[in-house]
Amino acid sequence: MATPSGCVCQTPCANSAPACNGTCPDAQVCVSTDGGCICQAAGCRITGGGAIAGGGVDPTVMAETSVLTEFAGQVGAPCGCFGCFDNFDPKRASVQGEWKYKLKKHGGSLHASIFNSLVCSCLGGSVGSLCPSAEHPRTPADHICVTGIADLSPDTGNGNKASTPVAFRFEATDNGEPGTGDVYEIHILGPARGQTTTDLAKAICCTRPFVQPPGTTVFANDLGTIIRGNIQIHPALAKSTDGTCPPPSGMCVSIP
Secondary structure (H helix, E strand, C coil): CECCCCEEECCCCCCCCCCEEECCCCCEEEEEECCEEEEEECCEEEEEEEEEECCCCCCCCCCCCCCEEEEEEEEEEEEECCEECCCCCCCCCCEEEEEEEEECCCCEEEEECEEEEEEEECCCCCECCECHHHCCCCCCCCEEEEEEEEEEECCCCCCCCCCEEEEEEEEEECCCCCCCCCEEEEEEEECCCCCCHHHHHHHCCCCCCCCCCCCCEEEEEEEEECCEEEEEEEECCHHHHHCCCCCCCCCCCCCC
């Protein structure tokens, strides 16, 4: 049985756990249900860390430079709903985690714990509900996009200098082990006049392609293949796929 999107049962659909395969829209995978196969949002979470050459470089450049963008953390646990959300309370947010960024040579740093969107996809082509290009571990996605807000520290050695409220968006691609082909991209923006960081974070949500909003200030636009470290994209935790984030009564209800 095939759905209009091309999600197909490879074993009889009367089977309690049919094997599914086929083509689904971007950011969706083909999964089994009781008696059939459907396309649904690909859920995932990210762990890892590493470094890329800073300054908006070509992702094919591998040589280490004197300026590095470093990153580390995890997003999607204990909760990681899929989509764009407007709850910026980290204790009640639909996307949770911790993510650190640092541009070496006194370029600034941030420690993020407030996230408002998470979207996963399989750029390498899915096989049923799995994305082989990211293994191991077995996972439905090889690409993740996350947005949120944080305070950017100037990291100049002057402890009296105030930090700057910013919104950010990072994307990461897991190209399998040992991680040498993984790709990381980050955009850090200051809001335009009259705009809040939460407004800006919603404007750059991962449910749409990245476009820098007019009047915003760029603090980082960095992209590259990692020169050390490893990015790992994992299957989402059960509470995220069940839609009750955060427990006991939170709901994964995305905004447009």
